[in-house]
Amino acid sequence: MAMQAASPDVAAELRAVAYAPERSLLVAALLTFSGGFLDAFTWLSLGGVFASSQTGNVVFLGIDALSGRWQQAAHHLLPIVGFVLGAWVAVRIQAPLRCLTAHIVCLSAAMLLLHRIPDPIAILGISFGIALQSASFRRVDRWSYLSVTVTGNMLRAIDQFVSTSDRDALRGGAAMLVLCLIFLCGAAIGGYATTRLGAASLAVPTALSACALLLCLRSRIGRDPD
Numbered sequence: 001m002a003m004q005a006a007s008p009d010v011a012a013e014l015r016a017v018a019y020a021p022e023r024s025l026l027v028a029a030l031l032t033f034s035g036g037f038l039d040a041f042t043w044l045s046l047g048g049v050f051a052s053s054q055t056g057n058v059v060f061l062g063i064d065a066l067s068g069r070w071q072q073a074a075h076h077l078l079p080i081v082g083f084v085l086g087a088w089v090a091v092r093i094q095a096p097l098r099c100l101t102a103h104i105v106c107l108s109a110a111m112l113l114l115h116r117i118p119d120p121i122a123i124l125g126i127s128f129g130i131a132l133q134s135a136s137f138r139r140v141d142r143w144s145y146l147s148v149t150v151t152g153n154m155l156r157a158i159d160q161f162v163s164t165s166d167r168d169a170l171r172g173g174a175a176m177l178v179l180c181l182i183f184l185c186g187a188a189i190g191g192y193a194t195t196r197l198g199a200a201s202l203a204v205p206t207a208l209s210a211c212a213l214l215l216c217l218r219s220r221i222g223r224d225p226d
Contacts, residue, residue, distance in 0.1 A: 021215045025140055025175055027137065030212040031147040036185065036188075041193075044194045052148035086135065087134075107129055111200065157180070
């Protein structure tokens with residue numbers, strides 16, 4: 001009887017968590033667009049590396065290492081190291097909004113200092129920052145997603161569409177497909193903007209991440225009784 005009486009409260013709490021701004025499709029879309037944009041930016045501006053999609057860096061690291069091109073291999077190792085460090089920090093401290101703030105700071109610093117500091121430092125900083133963000137924001141509604149890749153989200157969409165006919169699951173699959181398209185748009189616009197604006201184009205993902213932070217902060221302040 002007690003468990004039955006408590007179950008509506010538990011269900012209401014779960015719904016409140018699931019629809020928090022940190023898990024909204026809008027916030028996920030802003031961060032995913034930023035992820036695609038930054039991959040295009042670093043590929044074009046920093047010697048052919050990916051800030052977000054570490055799979056590409058691992059592939060080129062293996063090719064260059066096997067071919068004996070150690071300098072190029074080390075170049076592709078840098079974003080992997082930065083990403084691992086950022087993800088470790090994010091998982092360790094469990095503070096999504098602080099990590100998102102630090103991500104914005106990293107992008108702002110890269111925009112102001114790009115090519116005034118050694119490119120390896122810029123690569124490490126951008127990859128570190130995006131790992132802080134992506135490791136902290138990994139759920140949209142009640143589904144897992146990644147703001148830095150397409151493959152995982154595509155597989156999650158297929159899994160939702162194929163494994164069940166539940167309407168809620170279909171909605172989750174549609175959300176994953178939307179995020180895949182948004183990543184594509186971010187990469188396309190990132191490439192276009194980078195070739196024309198250079199370092200100044202980093203203002204786009206910085207602003208989008210700041211918008212996501214403001215959405216989360218506004219809701220959190222609204223829930224604060226003080």
